[in-house]
Amino acid sequence: KQEVTQIPAALSVPEGENLVLNCSFTDSAIYNLQWFRQDPGKGLTSLLLIQSSQREQTSGRLNASLDKSSGRSTLYIAASQPGDSATYLCAVMSSGGSNYKLTFGKGTLLTVNP
């Protein structure tokens, strides 16, 4: 059974700092891994999707890496801004018969202080 863990559970940083959010998963047989952003009381916004054959994806100030063999992914946020404050969720889609079911971590609550 796939399990996804995100560390840290919460992070508070001053504006302008570069930061890394971590995600680990127990079963390396994955189809893809996705990072989402969730604002309080709102839905999920997809940030980056990494296919299992890829090592990283970049979008603006965000860079996500994937090391499938070790069961790890990181989300790197450069030059953080107060508007980046949100909960960041990591989700894994396992391969095989259930390659449609996303397994989510509990998220990292990020606060960027002005």
Added chain:
Amino acid sequence: NAGVMQNPRHLVRRRGQEARLRCSPMKGHSHVYWYRQLPEEGLKFMVYLQKENIIDESGMPKERFSAEFPKEGPSILRIQQVVRGDSAAYFCASSPLQHEQYFGPGTRLTVT
């Protein structure tokens, strides 16, 4: 192209009432997924549907919960005889094929 739409956004029900949550997938998407986010918990998969078919309902409680995705109209998640433990955010996602899912804004159910 409008995104995934869910309504209502907020729903309050008394214990024992029925809750009906609606999800309209993105245009051209024939795959719908429901997830539940309990307080302080991660999102958990509930059910996967294609038009008129339930593909996988392994994450759905065996009693009181049902889901459908008719040929015409939105997907419906129905909870009968709600209890306080059903209070959660319910998210719907859709996809054109199986793999990349687009999420709606969620319905926040409160059971009083």
